[in-house]
Amino acid sequence: MDARVQDTTVKGEIDITGVNKVFGQGAAAFHALTDIDLSIATGEFFTLLGPSGCGKTTLLRVIAGFEQPSSGSLRINGAEVAGLGPNRRPVNTVFQSYALFPHMTVAQNIGFGLKMLGKPRREIEATAAEMLRLVRMEALAERRPAELSGGQQQRVALARALAPRPRVLLLDEPLSALDLKLRKEMQSELKRLQTETGITFVFVTHDQEEALTMSDRVAVMSAGRILQMGRPTEIYNAPVNRFVADFIGETNFLVLPVAQTEGDAAHLTLPGGKRAQALLPDGMLPVTGADVTAVIRPEQATIVEPDAGDMTATVDSAVFFGTDTHLHLTLSDGQPFVLRRQNRPGQQPPEPGTALGLSLAPGALRVLED
Amino acid sequence: MRAPLFRGHGWKWLLCAPALTVLLLAASGPLLIVLVYSFLSPGNMGGVVWEFSTEGWFRVFFRRDIFEPDLVTWNQAHLAVFWRSIWLSLQTTLICAFLGFPTAWFIATRPPSTRTVWLFLITIPFWTNLLIRTFAIQEVIRNNGTINTVLMRLGVIDSPIQMMFTDFAVLLGMAYVFLPLMVLPLYAAMEKMDFRLVEAGYDLYASRLMVLWHVILPQVKPGFIAGSILVFIPAIGAYVTPRVLGGGRTMMLGNLIALQFGQGRNWPLGAALAMLMLVVVVGALVLYLRAVNRMEGARRG
Ligand SMILES: Nc1ncnc2c1ncn2[C@@H]1O[C@H](COP(=O)(O)OP(=O)(O)OP(=O)(O)O)[C@@H](O)[C@H]1O
Ligand SMILES: [Mg+2]
Numbered sequence: 001m002d003a004r005v006q007d008t009t010v011k012g013e014i015d016i017t018g019v020n021k022v023f024g025q026g027a028a029a030f031h032a033l034t035d036i037d038l039s040i041a042t043g044e045f046f047t048l049l050g051p052s053g054c055g056k057t058t059l060l061r062v063i064a065g066f067e068q069p070s071s072g073s074l075r076i077n078g079a080e081v082a083g084l085g086p087n088r089r090p091v092n093t094v095f096q097s098y099a100l101f102p103h104m105t106v107a108q109n110i111g112f113g114l115k116m117l118g119k120p121r122r123e124i125e126a127t128a129a130e131m132l133r134l135v136r137m138e139a140l141a142e143r144r145p146a147e148l149s150g151g152q153q154q155r156v157a158l159a160r161a162l163a164p165r166p167r168v169l170l171l172d173e174p175l176s177a178l179d180l181k182l183r184k185e186m187q188s189e190l191k192r193l194q195t196e197t198g199i200t201f202v203f204v205t206h207d208q209e210e211a212l213t214m215s216d217r218v219a220v221m222s223a224g225r226i227l228q229m230g231r232p233t234e235i236y237n238a239p240v241n242r243f244v245a246d247f248i249g250e251t252n253f254l255v256l257p258v259a260q261t262e263g264d265a266a267h268l269t270l271p272g273g274k275r276a277q278a279l280l281p282d283g284m285l286p287v288t289g290a291d292v293t294a295v296i297r298p299e300q301a302t303i304v305e306p307d308a309g310d311m312t313a314t315v316d317s318a319v320f321f322g323t324d325t326h327l328h329l330t331l332s333d334g335q336p337f338v339l340r341r342q343n344r345p346g347q348q349p350p351e352p353g354t355a356l357g358l359s360l361a362p363g364a365l366r367v368l369e370d
Numbered sequence: 371m372r373a374p375l376f377r378g379h380g381w382k383w384l385l386c387a388p389a390l391t392v393l394l395l396a397a398s399g400p401l402l403i404v405l406v407y408s409f410l411s412p413g414n415m416g417g418v419v420w421e422f423s424t425e426g427w428f429r430v431f432f433r434r435d436i437f438e439p440d441l442v443t444w445n446q447a448h449l450a451v452f453w454r455s456i457w458l459s460l461q462t463t464l465i466c467a468f469l470g471f472p473t474a475w476f477i478a479t480r481p482p483s484t485r486t487v488w489l490f491l492i493t494i495p496f497w498t499n500l501l502i503r504t505f506a507i508q509e510v511i512r513n514n515g516t517i518n519t520v521l522m523r524l525g526v527i528d529s530p531i532q533m534m535f536t537d538f539a540v541l542l543g544m545a546y547v548f549l550p551l552m553v554l555p556l557y558a559a560m561e562k563m564d565f566r567l568v569e570a571g572y573d574l575y576a577s578r579l580m581v582l583w584h585v586i587l588p589q590v591k592p593g594f595i596a597g598s599i600l601v602f603i604p605a606i607g608a609y610v611t612p613r614v615l616g617g618g619r620t621m622m623l624g625n626l627i628a629l630q631f632g633q634g635r636n637w638p639l640g641a642a643l644a645m646l647m648l649v650v651v652v653g654a655l656v657l658y659l660r661a662v663n664r665m666e667g668a669r670r671g
Contacts, residue, residue, distance in 0.1 A: 066569055086572040099570035103588040112584070113574035164575065 012041040013168055013200045019072030021058055032058045034224045045194055047203045049211040050221030056204045060170050065089050077167055092161035094171045098153045100145035106156050107141040113164035131159040151182045168200045187214055208248045220244050241369050245295045252337050254294050258286045268294060270311050271333035278365035293368045298340040300364035309357030313337055318349035325349050408641035416635045426638030455623040459605035462544040466601045470552035478560035492550050504614045507543050535617040543611040552597035559593025603651055623647050
């Protein structure tokens with residue numbers, strides 16, 4: 001499983017090379033997708049993550065066949081699918097709006113794809129029953145979509161898209177209409193379904209936490225481009241640029257002067273004069289003395305005695321989050337810093353104005369490209 | 371909370387009284403007069419004589435031999451008119467449905483800003499007097515009208531095609547006049563339609579035809595129902611179109627009724643025919659809606 005995830009050059013279930021999508025013409029032309037290259041392996045849970053309007057839905061619609069790419073090639077299971085309509089691609093979509101047929105029962109909705117494929121009635125009924133079991137909706141087979149709750153409709157949409165056993169399932173923010181609790185439930189449900197069926201999932205979300213917890217691999221998109229693609233840990237721990245670092249999780253941006261470079265690492269001068277090693281992105285060689293932007297996650301610094309750590313800071317405020325507390329700090333040179341500390345019984349948050357020492361986890365500091 | 375509401379009920383209906391009075395006088399009043407007239411005897415110069423008689427109703431269906439009054443036969447002429455009215459109206463409804471669907475679809479799939487323009491164009495004929503529109507059709511299809519003249523000049527035909535005074539002429543006229551009444555409710559249904567369902571259909575391997583049949587038609591069915599009612603009812607009572615385009619040979623119910631009140635000078639017969647038409651229309655409506663409901667019920671299982 002891991003070999004598959006790591007090797008992104010292997011020809012997979014979906015191969016997209018140099019895909020562009022331009023809406024409109026002339027002065028009104030809008031570049032919704034720019035030079036998209038990606039390859040998704042069979043059985044992978046692949047997530048497209050990005051802010052609203054970055055082109056996630058457009059990319060999904062290109063894969064499904066609702067939009068034709070302006071240029072580039074798209075292969076599904078090795079076969080070029082340009083010019084094939086959505087009804088001739090081995091791909092099904094779970095729509096954000098669910099798009100269940102209101103005039104059909106749940107069972108009829110689920111059987112629709114197989115019916116259109118001309119399967120015999122007995123097979124359709126058997127598969128529909130199996131799908132209903134899979135999404136735990138057996139009792140509601142004869143209901144109409146209007147008589148279902150949001151979560152139930154979501155399950156039916158999922159069952160309907162899975163019933164024809166597509167090679168690839170496209171899911172466009174399928175959970176965004178659900179409340180938090182149901183959403184968590186459906187997240188694990190989705191993960192279970194994907195493992196049970198072995199179908200390749202391409203999942204769209206703008207929720208970074210959802211993307212990190214569910215995916216084998218994540219592609220972070222912005223303004224029609226893929227900025228970074230990799231396993232959730234890679235994306236989280238080694239963001240390639242400011243946008244990714246900012247979009248995924250919380251992060252501290254520190255502007256620091258370079259003291260010295262060696263290989264793929266640099267020594268930065270921290271506020272207060274001490275030095276810390278920071279990883280450099282590929283091919284970047286900053287000049288000694290120049291300012292660079294470095295990032296560090298809030299949970300990768302720990303509180304120590306003043307003067308004992310790498311930096312000193314004063315507390316501005318403390319925000320309680322249940323499992324942990326966010327401390328908003330000011331470093332000795334005036335830059336803000338957020339620190340996340342896990343709560344322990346009996347531990348009191350420090351008073352505003354308290355001076356603290358900060359110790360940075362080794363390898364936590366990374367220099368950004370920008 | 372509930373008590374004042376209940377107390378209020380006692381007099382609140384009084385507020386409806388003016389509307390009820392108007393409805394009673396305007397709708398039921400004339401109807402009642404027609405019903406009463408159908409059971410009176412005809413006057414010599416038209417009008418009625420206040421003398422109870424079922425002769426009007428009798429003559430709707432039967433005729434007496436002039437020389438032997440006891441010899442009763444079916445009134446073939448009347449039955450032919452009934453049959454033609456129902457058949458022509460059904461055909462008109464079907465033609466309007468077939469032409470109206472693509473028209474409404476075309477409008478509903480335009481960008482919202484241009485839809486109003488198309489809708490406006492659809493309603494333009496309503497602004498012109500019905501008689502004038504009907505004469506315009508006559509101008510197109512009469513023996514030395516536009517179509518025949520052009521075809522003869524081009525040498526396609528030697529002698530004019532007889533289109534006036536045929537069922538075809540009446541159908542053409544009625545379809546033209548009633549088409550907007552089908553397009554508008556169909557458009558309303560399509561505008562409400564969720565086009566994402568069409569995509570869902572394509573995604574689930576349906577061909578264009580299958581999407582039309584399984585996804586689009588079920589959704590615009592309310593539009594078809596409303597449109598059919600709006601077309602069928604005025605079509606069965608149409609007067610001007612069959613009069614101008616059909617002449618005396620292809621009479622419809624409306625013309626037959628008018629004839630009894632005019633040259634026929636048999637108001638009770640005319641009144642009975644009018645009541646019959648009402649029964650036919652209401653009956654057709656009830657049957658239709660029942661059939662639709664039953665289909666719905668069967669599918670709901
Ligand atoms: N048919 C279209 N014509 C013109 N522009 C379009 C069309 N469809 C999408 N766009 C534009 O392309 C961009 C990307 O849209 P897309 O729907 O892919 O965004 P998204 O990432 O799915 O956003 P969201 O998270 O809000 O769903 C948007 O700026 C949108 O306005
Ligand atoms: Mg979207």
